Amino acid sequence: MSINTDVLIVGAGPVGLTLAVDLGMRGIDCVLVERKEEPQFLPKMERCNARTMEIYRRMGLAERIRAAGLRADVPMDVFVVRNMTEPPLLHLDYPSVEAARAQIAACDDTSQPAEPYQLISQYTLEPLLKSVAERLGPVQVMYGTEFEDFTEDAAGVSAVMRTARGAEEVRAQYMVGCDGGASRVRKKLGISLRGEGDILRLRQALYRCDELFDRIPIGEGPGKGRHYHVADGQSSFLIMQDSTRHWTLHAQVDSDAAMAGQFEKVVGTPVDYEMLHVGEWKQNLLLADRYGAGRVFLAGDAVHLVIPTGGLGMNTGVGDAIDLSWKLAATLRGWAGPNLLRSYEVERRQIGDRNVGASRYASLGRRKWRSMWTPEMEMDTPEARALECRLAEVADVEQRKTNEMIGAELGYRYVDSPVIWPEPGGPEHRLRQYDPTAWTGVRLPHAWVKAGSSIHDLIGDGFTVLRLGRKPPDAAPLVAALAAQGAPATTLDIPDDRLRDLYGRDLFLVRPDLHIVWRGNALPDNVTALARITTGHSTDGMPQAHAG
Incomplete structure (x- = not known):
């Protein structure tokens, strides 16, 4: 038996399921395979952070997740x-x-997220996401299916699966390994994990x-x-x-x-x-050398393993999935240049590296007070109580490093991405403080447009040219330039000077994943160059990151 699809996803944990659901919602055919017969009732992750809940809000799933969670x-x-x-x-x-x-x-x-965190155990989240994926027409979910091997050619990937019925082949244009820290896909690619392993x-x-x-x-x-x-x-x-x-x-x-x-x-x-x-x-603190090769990509624990301190493991993986999903969809629809898929590793590996470092920072803090x-x-002695008081004083400083990671959750920025307009400088990367800047490369900060309606809710599934204030410049040339590249683009007018003051510019170009590509008070002289960079095409005269 042979199955043909656009994207093959190996591994149905929260990362693989999120990727499958988002691709399915974008109308992209995908097959999701998982060696387990069904989701398992085992303890793993237990918290979706604020950024992950914003992502699930965009997917229309936030309230269902909250209803199922704590x-x-x-x-x-x-x-x-x-x-x-x-x-x-x-x-x-x-x-x-x-x-x-x-x-x-x-x-x-703009200092708050659109959604707060939600405590939900992985054994609750996985069946919920699985039920959503199974109701999407473009998604085929196959549990009890173990990935064994693959070959790649110029047109796609042929993967061999093992099921109770025997060997089966899946032919896909692209494959994504979301198969965890022991990823067989990563090993087949010959990609190594580096860092600190087997710490405790x-x-x-x-x-x-x-x-x-x-x-x-x-x-x-x-x-x-x-x-x-x-x-x-x-x-x-x-x-x-x-x-x-x-x-x-x-x-x-x-x-x-x-x-x-x-x-x-x-x-x-x-x-x-x-x-x-x-x-x-x-406990491991490991990062993959690469996030894929050719037509095969890796996401989640397959490329970054962190200590749960800070809650950055699964949540970082969901960010991987959402970055990759729209780029795969754009490529399969034919309007993406080669830099768009290339940017996945450029953008997400720096976040993986940063979050491995954040996990190390939090873990060292916890180890410090525990060592006391x-x-x-x-x-039952006065000396013992004095020792406990000193431990508590240190823990009051060091344990907070684990539980207060809002900067890592919301404030990450894609630096030197080939699909983001270059802007010199940029805010400091802070782990525990969130600076709600609207700089290029960051997630568009949340603000309420009206009660219950976030600016995030108004951003479309394609590119959005955001015009703020009562007298913003004309953005039609940029929308036309994006359309000339084949990319979906719309204009969003919000004639609110309060929001214009909060965001600090008249115009923003925002991607489907809410990250800011460009900002300004007037369009650049060469809107074609901006449109080409945004859609992943090389542009002469731009910095090396954009040269392809």
């Missing part, structure tokens, strides 16, 4: 504890989704405990929250999952069976529970 009224607080029955050593207060949405709704500038090994267990959330606070223990870091010698870390009935625990123990006793020790009081799964995982624990702290 209740909006539950606080996202983080604690450092001895156990769940004693007073916490540290309490970091973070708002619930409900409170964060109220803060965003009341904001009248821990066990992770998933438990069902129906009563724990409702009983919190237990005695003098911490209140309701998201994360409970235990000050102990096992690096124990208790995480509430989206149902509030399931919990995961990370710890360094000698055996799988020991994770039951470790859960009981951390909880600190008898509860009815069932341990559903135990597995070992290792000593067995003496388990004693």
